[in-house]
Amino acid sequence: MIIHHSQVLQSGYEESNRGWYSTVTIIATSMATIQLAHEVIQICHEKQRYFKSLFNIVQISAIMINIACIFFGIFWDQELDGRRERISRSVVAPAFGTFLLFLQLVYWLLLFERTSFYVTLLVQSFLDIIYFLFILLIILLAFAITVFVINKNSFEHHEFNE
Secondary structure: OHHHHHHHHHHOOOHHHHHHHHHHHHHHHHHHHHHHHHHHHHHHHHHHHHHHOHHHHHHHHHHHHHHHHHHHHHHOEEEEOOEEEEOOOOOHHHHHHHHHHHHHHHHHHHHOHHHHHHHHHHHHHHHHOHHHHHHHHHHHHHHHHHHHHHHHHHHHHOOOOO
């Protein structure tokens, strides 16, 4: 979570916070690098078995996305007329990285006896309805694309007077 705190600090960046922001970025980068090294060691030991677990894939994805967010957060500054400006960037990657971190939190709930039953129940329920969700996705995409094409066609043939 400290990785995303550095992103929050970065969005409210001021010259007076430069030292604090740099410290948090260094700590977040170090923690993410240590986690990545640990996952690489696990991949070396387990080989293909590592990628058979959904939670391992979530964990390595979260780490990689967080490292990318830190990297681009550090290097996407630019100097204009002696002022430091931020290049606007998407918030999708940090949001997805945060979502994956919360999925890791759910995985850690397996350690506790009272919550492990519910996590297992949720995972098994999701696995049981995955084919239904796939069919539902296809149906929703069919309607969404149909409405998109109809709307696009109607805007091209009509002029709006203001």
